[in-house]
Amino acid sequence: MRAERPPVEWIGSPFYGYPRGTKGRKDYKVIAIVNHIMAGTLEGTDAWFNDEKSGGVSAHFGIGKDGTIHQYVSLGDVARHAGIVREPNWPLLIADVNPNWYTIGIEHEGYPDEQMPEAQFQSTLALQSWLVEIFNLEVNQNTIISHSRIDSVVKGNCPGSNFPWERLFQSLTSQATGFSDVPFDHWAAAALKRVVDAGIMSGYPDKTFQGDNAVTRYELASTIDRLMKKSN
Incomplete structure (x- = not known):
């Protein structure tokens, strides 16, 4: 964001x-x-x-x-x-x-x-x-x-x-990624921001990412398709 x-x-x-x-x-x-x-x-x-x-x-x-x-x-x-x-x-x-x-x-x-x-x-x-x-x-x-x-x-x-360190970090992470459910200290938070900014991945309409959800083969194909378009 x-x-x-x-x-x-x-x-x-x-x-x-x-x-x-x-x-x-x-x-x-x-x-x-x-x-x-x-x-x-x-x-x-x-x-x-x-x-x-x-x-x-x-x-x-x-x-x-x-x-x-x-x-x-x-x-x-x-x-x-x-x-x-x-x-x-x-x-x-x-x-x-x-x-x-x-x-x-x-x-x-x-x-x-x-x-x-x-x-x-x-x-x-x-x-x-x-x-x-x-x-x-x-x-x-x-x-x-x-x-x-x-x-x-x-x-x-x-x-x-x-x-208010914890609140500040969490709020900054939510604003940076656009998702309300990504912990500020998650090991993948920075990588998530980069791929979202690049248009390779996206979240859900309720502004969550739900990072622990399983990825279907359809979702994987859609993500790879976006990545291929970015590479062309």
Whole structure:
């Protein structure tokens, strides 16, 4: 399913790139989305990302509790949101390269011990679904991560234990595949998305895939026929 860009208000920040103000990501591609908690308000974050006292920090996006999305740094540029690596637990980390070069940073209004309001969840779902599509990311626990995966020492509680990971992963998988019954951590979820996007396989009218169902010879012939047409 094609994800649409949700409504976003541009705020801007001077704190991007290395050295500061440098455009682009060199030759690095975005491989992950890093989720943060503001430990404060959206308004305060807007100001902090434009204040020299912040030490020059930023993120690409901030999402308010009411679902408002603010953008501070262009997607093609490096935001300064997760550049310090301390006892990481993220296998996609590139040795001796600042993670900001190849990640997108999203801040969420609130505090680590709070529950995420529904409006905020729906906005982060819409935003991350769109980002997954435009950067061609698989939906898994190594492409959509917490700040704590990069810095477990100082940022070990970012975005916090109440962040709705399971619901987010399942919702992103459902949106990416178009099916409501595909578990986000299923070993074949990424492959399923690719063959559906290619028009080789399809699901049922009720938007389920029913992956454990047996395939009849007629269904197999139909699938092979679609594959042959794609190859011609």
